[in-house]
Amino acid sequence: MTEKYPEFGQIDYPRLAAEILAYWEHENIFEKSVNNRQGAHAFTFYEGPPSANGTPGIHHVMARTIKDIFCRFKTLQGYQVKRKGGWDTHGLPVELQVEKQLGITKEDIGKTISIAEYNQKCRETVMMYKDQWDDLTRKMGYWVDLKHPYITYEPAYIETLWWLLKQLYNKGLLYKGYTIQPYSPAAGTGLSSHELNLPGTYKTVKDTSVVAQFKVIRNARSEFLFQPEPAGGVFILAWTTTPWTLPSNTALAVGENIRYTVADTYNPYTHVPVRVVLASQLLTKYFSEKGANIDLAGYKPGDKVIPWKAVKEIQGSDLTGIRYEQLMPYLQPLHHAENAFQVVAGDFVTTDEGTGIVHTSPTFGADDFRVARQYNIPPLTVRDEAGNEVPVVDRKGKFVRAIGEKLKEAVEKYGIKTHRVLAADDFYVKNYTNEDESHPDYKSTDVIISIILKEENKAFRVEKYEHTYPHCWRTDKPVLYYPLDSWFIRTTALKDRMAELNRTINWKPESTGTGRFGNWLENLVDWNLSRSRYWGTPLPVWRTADGREEKCIGSIDELREEVNKAIAAGIENPNPDLLLRENLHQLDLHRPYVDEWVLVSETGKPMYRESDLVDVWFDSGAMPYAQWGLNPGLLAQNHSQPFNEGWNGAFPADFISEGVDQTRGWFFTLHALAVLLFDSVAFKNVVSTGLLLDKDGNKMSKRLGNVINPFETLEKYGPDAVRWYMIENAPPWENLRFNLAGVEEVQRKFFGTLFNTYSFFALYANIDGYIKDELNNSSPEALTLLDRWILSRLQELITTVTRAYNEYEPTRAVRAIQEFVCDHLSNWYVRLNRKRFWQPATRGELSADKKAAYDTLFNCLAVTAQLMSPVAPFMAEWLYKNLTDNIRQKAKAHNTPLRFESVHLTTLVQPEAQYRDEELEKSMDYAQRICSMVHALRKSSKIKVRTPLHRILLPVTDDRFAARVRMVENIIKAEVNVKTVEYLDDASGLLIKKAKPNFARLGKMYGARVKDVSAVIQGLSHQEIVQLEKSGSLKKHGFELTPDDLIVSTEDIPGWLVASENQLTVALDVTLTQELKQEGLARDFVNRIQNLRKDMGFAVLDKIAIEVDRKSLANGDGALLMDALNHYNEYIRTETQALSLEICEGLAHAMPVQLDNLVLNINIKLCS
């Protein structure tokens, strides 16, 4: 094996990645990176399981890069980081996809297709794109265990979920109740939020809206509304766009802090005097300005303008507790009737629309339901034949008979014309029966109710109202908000504990934890667990038909026992041996099979499984436990944590990361279950990542055609550049505008520079025969100033990057590495050191100085490889292996740090304090700034850097400055090609000092008098400043100034070419002598020869002979150049590797070369 460092003409990043990937897989580097850390502290990571029923997108590269970074970094730090992959397999998206594939709807399931067939199809579909996902995982370099993933549909996984549910059940945290949910009477089914979000669901419709008059009952509480004595009744006005809910009204909600006006006026339909209450802000909607000026008593029915008069203004809280008469007294509440028909406070009440008072019907609105429960307001319900309490609208969307009869009576009583005679069973709340709406006498139930209210002096205003309202995507009919049975997890029971434990979690960014998540926890409601679907984890609860007895099953062993009991009781069941643990892997716990088990109750009745499935978020939230499965031994002992081996030490997670949209999804379910089950957090650190948008800030979507294909992108740019760009561009929790131009830039700038730096190292190290020797590092004495400087910078880099990774701030880490490589290492250290590496005269010899240079550069590159490896694992590996493969055997033999065959197996370097030299860093900073200014001065006087100049002058205003610059004087001289640096102090008499106020200090001392004192300081003369500096204080205009009060600078030196910037001033002596010009010409000449060599394709070490045509030296500066060629003959030959430099007559094959005002004819030949 060659000991040389590999050299590359150019770099092909995608190919590099492919080769490294093949190497990792062949050598099992990932497995080794985990197994090598056996016995080390564990760093636990949970993989949020993706669903493989869709193809992965570029945003998955982003999310997984974050995950990968910290797992790799913690491995470097010496932790053992196991990462079990996982697949989320249940849930609605899969079901919808299958329905689409098969061209069926939910109604067909169990009819045209059996549940068994359907679920089989789901099982196949959900892993449809697993190969693509695995492929992406590999190609982007995401290290996760794909060989032993947890899969949520597997029986062992589901069984663990059952066990967990049973724990909740036993703690009384799992219960059956109801909530108000979107429901489609036409389809006879509840609608998920997903179904409500389907395009076209929200339609603009014109509904009949009613402002109803609720008559206040006069009592002590309400007496203030009756002062002064009203002419008619006192009414609270409430607005609704669903008049059909008015018969079930049981409360009114007001905003506690909203202002309300009490006003006397007349009802526009009955013309009787009324006193009404409504939000002050909305007064103008109902009352005209004209009406305010008309005498109330003068009103006659038929008058166009209805007079009104504000009586008083009150606060919403004044109204709470007031009782009112039931608006449509058709039925009474079944229980707690004493609480019905009162005013309560609701936080959802606004004054945007309506009257600022919200009619509340607990059975038909989610807010209504919530506020009713809060104040113990009963719903208006009836008993069905079976004696169950049901709402007054049935599941077909029709009023129950008791209401229908009353409506029918009213229709007859008030002579309301309808398109056909309506029976008591005909009052559908919306047109679910396809009645002929074009019929001139067609009236919806809403309209009929409105008319009745008008007749009864209970409607203050009725009008058409246009708004958007959700419709069922299957039937196109309006949905109702309707009470539906559900199973709940009582998350509210441990709300405070959840919030408390949440405060111990490190959220990145913090606001997601305290704000988005924290606020949400405070307003938590119980977790609705039920889903009426087919492909999901079945709820393990069995009930008797009457619902009086129930059992929750926590394992298949328990189920088998219960089944055996049932069989013994004569209830037919499938073979219970199917439920033997050894058959677990082939058992199917899904529907319909799970529903075939029928149990027996204590009283001997058959028990059937509740048909609900469990919310798919329960599946993923339970992954910390279910990924391991239940351990039968521990289960039999009733162990409190009966999970298999991997569980131990892997809870809670140290780190998780997902998109911020998971806040109420996975982040919540993980947290909730951990708190409910084990009184623990589920994760200690969490990075929630932002969205990935296209380069213009739009969401990526197929419709817009702006979707970035992850495979193509990885293929084109290589994974490292994509990963690096994503992290470098913005902190991960910010939204990222993904721009391929940015990836290209990263590739060129960072990876290109790094590659060039390595190439430079390899080229010259090979020439000089340098090989890294870990046992023989250059001694500190051999290091030059620049070596010490870059090594100091390197220590700082290690510190910064380590801290950034530790704090989950990858962007900071990446930016620091990039700055180090591009600005410090490449553009300063290497550029200024080129001469040390490139010494043709001593090629092949490794002087102590050269070795120090190589050692330094090697260390910088090797450490860079390690620090960048979490983000750019491929390029880091490539770099590391190129640098170290040739010393591996020796390193292994001596057990030195570079003994590992992969950078990902190494141990993170520690910063070494003895290499840190902050003083030197400051000096170098001065050097860089001074050089920059001198370049600018040269530029403005048009003197190129090749032409040497005599000196630069530096005004010195403090001694530390001079000392710092002296340290790096040689570097400055070489960089800007000047012979000397002179320091000007006060003694020179050349300086003119100026003073600026030091506001940070003055502000604290003088406060409002800052302006005065700063004027004084700005007016100080040179002499005064010098005096102040000498004596340490100066009194002027009543201010006693000290040197700390001002910032002194020298901005000008009379008669010199000066540049000044941030208190730093440089003057350049631009006097050109013949000697200087000559030297400059010699350098120019070298440059032209080097260019020729390159153009002619000579190798770096080729020797040449140079011939210059004497005739071409006849004009212009020819004579001067001739002298230069003689005087600097040796210098020129050394630089250009020329064995000879001759001036000849009449050159035959000479090439014309431009040099200032000369055209030289030059010939160079290769010497063999």
Place this chain on the structure above:
RNA sequence: GGGCUUGUAGCUCAGGUGGUUAGAGCGCUACACUGAUAAUGUAGAGGUCCGUGGUUCGAGUCCACGCAGGCCCA
């Protein structure tokens, strides 16, 4: 409607605890430099720091109210 979040150069982003000339990279223009060369340097153009008020001697930074975008939820 609520919670969270973002707004700084044409683009992508930096700008502890308030301090008086607001920076970087890319892009653009010009000129240089270079045996690392698809790199580099210097200079130039380019800014109502989203707006309006307020606090302060002093606000990109702190406060209030808006405007616009994003996410989550109603």
